[in-house]
Amino acid sequence: MTVLKGIDLTIEKGEVVSIVGPSGAGKTTLLQILGTLDKPDTGEVYYDNVNINQLKEKELAAFRNKNIGFVFQFHQLLPEFTALENVMIPALIGHANSSAAEKRAKEILDFLKLSDRTSHKPAELSGGEKQRVAVARALVNHPEVIFADEPSGSLDTANKAELHQLFFDLRDQFHQTFVIVTHDEALAKLTDRTVAMVDGSQL
Numbered sequence: 001m002t003v004l005k006g007i008d009l010t011i012e013k014g015e016v017v018s019i020v021g022p023s024g025a026g027k028t029t030l031l032q033i034l035g036t037l038d039k040p041d042t043g044e045v046y047y048d049n050v051n052i053n054q055l056k057e058k059e060l061a062a063f064r065n066k067n068i069g070f071v072f073q074f075h076q077l078l079p080e081f082t083a084l085e086n087v088m089i090p091a092l093i094g095h096a097n098s099s100a101a102e103k104r105a106k107e108i109l110d111f112l113k114l115s116d117r118t119s120h121k122p123a124e125l126s127g128g129e130k131q132r133v134a135v136a137r138a139l140v141n142h143p144e145v146i147f148a149d150e151p152s153g154s155l156d157t158a159n160k161a162e163l164h165q166l167f168f169d170l171r172d173q174f175h176q177t178f179v180i181v182t183h184d185e186a187l188a189k190l191t192d193r194t195v196a197m198v199d200g201s202q203l
């Protein structure tokens with residue numbers, strides 16, 4: 001089955017791009033392909049000059065760890081680990097030494113106003129806090145881009161607004177690039193560009 005058709009998309013550094021469209025339009029599939037978690041049957045994905053479809057599995061895993069952050073609808077934090085440890089994990093996977101990883105993780109948690117939550121486990125955090133920890137984890141390796149799939153889909157209005165503002169703060173202060181799948185029209189309106197999809201195609 002062909003899920004995506006005729007997608008032609010360039011994401012610039014420092015942009016916040018939203019992807020919108022009805023359920024089943026292919027938004028998650030597109031995000032997974034852009035984020036190297038899934039391979040297209042045809043077509044290519046480039047990061048600068050690197051054709052990621054030509055990387056071997058191991059190279060791709062290393063590339064993903066270094067360059068790409070993910071935020072999902074449900075935080076997907078590891079329940080046995082503290083907020084700090086969850087944020088450190090991608091840095092440790094990327095072979096940072098543990099004191100450097102801890103320093104970086106603390107800096108980000110501090111920026112995200114979570115410094116008093118570092119030793120809490122996910123079950124001890126609110127929904128909004130869990131998503132902010134997930135954003136911190138996505139940021140820890142200074143990724144080129146963060147892909148977020150309905151990141152505020154499970155949050156109440158106040159936490160939604162706070163999370164959305166965080167994306168724009170990170171863009172403005174660190175030139176962080178985001179590609180965000182969302183059903184939230186208010187968020188889509190605030191983004192630099194919106195890609196609308198229907199039936200696997202861009203409108």
Ligand SMILES: Nc1ncnc2c1ncn2[C@@H]1O[C@H](COP(=O)(O)OP(=O)(O)OP(=O)(O)O)[C@@H](O)[C@H]1O
Pocket residue numbers: 003021022023024025026027028029030
């Ligand atoms: N693993 C899979 N195997 C086969 N078909 C799939 C798979 N995942 C998704 N699809 C199909 O691909 C199409 C696009 O699905 P996708 O999950 O990308 O949609 P979406 O736009 O993210 O929808 P939603 O807003 O509900 O999350 C749908 O028709 C879906 O049924």
Ligand SMILES: [Mg+2]
Pocket residue numbers: 027028029149
């Ligand atoms: Mg989806």
